[in-house]
Amino acid sequence: xxxxxxxxLFVDAPLATGQNITVTPEQTHYLAHVLRMQVGDALRLFNxxxxxxxxxxxxxxxxxxxxxxxxxxxxQQNAPDIELIAAPIKKAHFDFMLEKVTxxxxxxxxxxxxxxxQVREVNTERCHAMMVEAAEQSDRLxxxxxxxxxxxxxxxxxxxxxxxxxxxxxxxxxxxAQPIAEVCQKLAHDxxxxxxxxxxxxxxxxxxxxxxxxxxGAHAARLGPRILRADTAAIAALTCWQAMRxxxx
Amino acid sequence: xxxxxxxxLFVDAPLATGQNITVTPEQTHYLAHVLRMQVGDALRLFNxxxxxxxxxxxxxxxxxxxxxxxxxxxxQQNAPDIELIAAPIKKAHFDFMLEKVTxxxxxxxxxxxxxxxQVREVNTERCHAMMVEAAEQSDRLxxxxxxxxxxxxxxxxxxxxxxxxxxxxxxxxxxxAQPIAEVCQKLAHDxxxxxxxxxxxxxxxxxxxxxxxxxxGAHAARLGPRILRADTAAIAALTCWQAMRxxxx
Numbered sequence: 134x135x136x137x138x139x140x141x142l143f144v145d146a147p148l149a150t151g152q153n154i155t156v157t158p159e160q161t162h163y164l165a166h167v168l169r170m171q172v173g174d175a176l177r178l179f180n181x182x183x184x185x186x187x188x189x190x191x192x193x194x195x196x197x198x199x200x201x202x203x204x205x206x207x208x209q210q211n212a213p214d215i216e217l218i219a220a221p222i223k224k225a226h227f228d229f230m231l232e233k234v235t236x237x238x239x240x241x242x243x244x245x246x247x248x249x250x251q252v253r254e255v256n257t258e259r260c261h262a263m264m265v266e267a268a269e270q271s272d273r274l275x276x277x278x279x280x281x282x283x284x285x286x287x288x289x290x291x292x293x294x295x296x297x298x299x300x301x302x303x304x305x306x307x308x309x310a311q312p313i314a315e316v317c318q319k320l321a322h323d324x325x326x327x328x329x330x331x332x333x334x335x336x337x338x339x340x341x342x343x344x345x346x347x348x349x350g351a352h353a354a355r356l357g358p359r360i361l362r363a364d365t366a367a368i369a370a371l372t373c374w375q376a377m378r379x380x381x382x
Numbered sequence: 383x384x385x386x387x388x389x390x391l392f393v394d395a396p397l398a399t400g401q402n403i404t405v406t407p408e409q410t411h412y413l414a415h416v417l418r419m420q421v422g423d424a425l426r427l428f429n430x431x432x433x434x435x436x437x438x439x440x441x442x443x444x445x446x447x448x449x450x451x452x453x454x455x456x457x458q459q460n461a462p463d464i465e466l467i468a469a470p471i472k473k474a475h476f477d478f479m480l481e482k483v484t485x486x487x488x489x490x491x492x493x494x495x496x497x498x499x500q501v502r503e504v505n506t507e508r509c510h511a512m513m514v515e516a517a518e519q520s521d522r523l524x525x526x527x528x529x530x531x532x533x534x535x536x537x538x539x540x541x542x543x544x545x546x547x548x549x550x551x552x553x554x555x556x557x558x559a560q561p562i563a564e565v566c567q568k569l570a571h572d573x574x575x576x577x578x579x580x581x582x583x584x585x586x587x588x589x590x591x592x593x594x595x596x597x598x599g600a601h602a603a604r605l606g607p608r609i610l611r612a613d614t615a616a617i618a619a620l621t622c623w624q625a626m627r628x629x630x631x
Contacts, residue, residue, distance in 0.1 A: 236609075
């Protein structure tokens with residue numbers, strides 16, 4: 134049985150054989166009215182903890198649907214411990230970035246408020262919904278998490294208590310940054326978790342960049358000769374790390 | 383004088399000291415009404431051939447503006463010879479992809495029609511406008527070109543006449559593809575131009591993938607353990623090549 138094209142669904146409930154799960158009204162609408170699924174139709178289920186399970190719709194009502202969990206398809210596997218610390222940007226581009234970094238395999242996102250960050254509010258519930266959808270479509274078994282926006286000064290002040298043991302890639306447009314492939318290369322035997330930091334539209338202020346590059350474990354990386362948008366820089370840096378040091382290897 | 387934040391503008395006309403250029407009605411609207419620029423304001427100009435020039439607005443009318451070209455800022459430099467052969471996808475994602483691959487430094491895009499390609503029309507004029515905007519914002523001196531959609535069978539049939547001397551990276555979700563970083567690594571001393579091929583939503587059909595992998599100079603590359611959207615795959619593959627073999631090194 135090839136389940137490659139079987140619809141995937143993220144649920145909150147625990148997953149185990151025989152479990153009955155009621156799905157949300159939004160999911161009911163999607164399954165019943167958009168996909169026109171019927172009782173007995175197969176689904177692949179995941180909750181970010183218990184792996185991927187085969188399930189089937191057991192009830193389809195107007196406003197509520199339910200499903201029964203059948204058998205384990207894949208044990209739980211999480212994306213590597215990669216944190217993206219990125220300045221929030223305008224909605225369409227931020228949404229797009231969330232979709233891409235979920236597919237590429239980020240574990241956690243910390244929105245970063247800098248001097249030049251224009252967008253200072255992040256609707257984390259909405260972000261979670263976007264990332265659930267991207268996780269469903271990309272065959273992920275976990276969903277990235279997103280923290281509350283953090284001001285750069287408090288992020289740096291708290292660094293030794295919160296992230297002292299992490300490798301840090303600071304994406305920099307100026308200063309003495311090395312090409313990102315060289316940075317990934319020289320960290321070939323590094324086994325630390327990684328935090329990738331990217332700036333806002335307009336880039337970091339000079340003092341911000343110096344402070345970030347002075348963090349323990351920090352390496353400044355350059356992403357080519359052109360100016361990248363904030364979302365492009367985040368996507369590109371994550372891609373390079375994943376391809377050279379992460380779970381693409 | 384730091385011109386880093388001086389507005390850039392793509393023009394068709396030849397660029398040389400003293401040249402007077404009339405800009406398009408769309409550009410007039412943008413310069414005069416969106417940016418509220420006035421006579422004497424500085425601009426950075428490029429046309430994809432003559433490098434980047436300093437210029438200034440010499441006339442701002444209701445419907446037409448003109449500018450005078452002053453001095454050369456940077457000689458012409460083109461993105462490396464990288465072709466992206468990618469299946470067209472739905473508009474918002476295709477637009478996004480065009481923006482990203484322009485920033486990342488692609489030279490030419492060939493839309494590819496495969497068995498599972500749903501979107502079969504590409505408005506090349508609209509694509510050109512999108513890429514001009516991305517080139518203006520990313521400090522590029524050239525604008526990527528985009529060809530007419532090509533059916534996969536005729537692309538393959540014409541390969542030896544059109545692209546025989548190119549290295550080919552085929553992004554594959556199945557088969558015996560190597561991780562993309564390994565492919566880039568083993569091509570370390572390869573000096574050929576490169577064509578990167580990515581599939582449609584739903585992937586290549588098996589016979590399509592076999593035919594692509596049998597092209598002269600072809601290497602099948604895998605982009606990690608998750609399923610990537612078509613646009614994500616194109617962006618990620620281009621990023622890896624540029625970071626490891628292209629002009630980011």
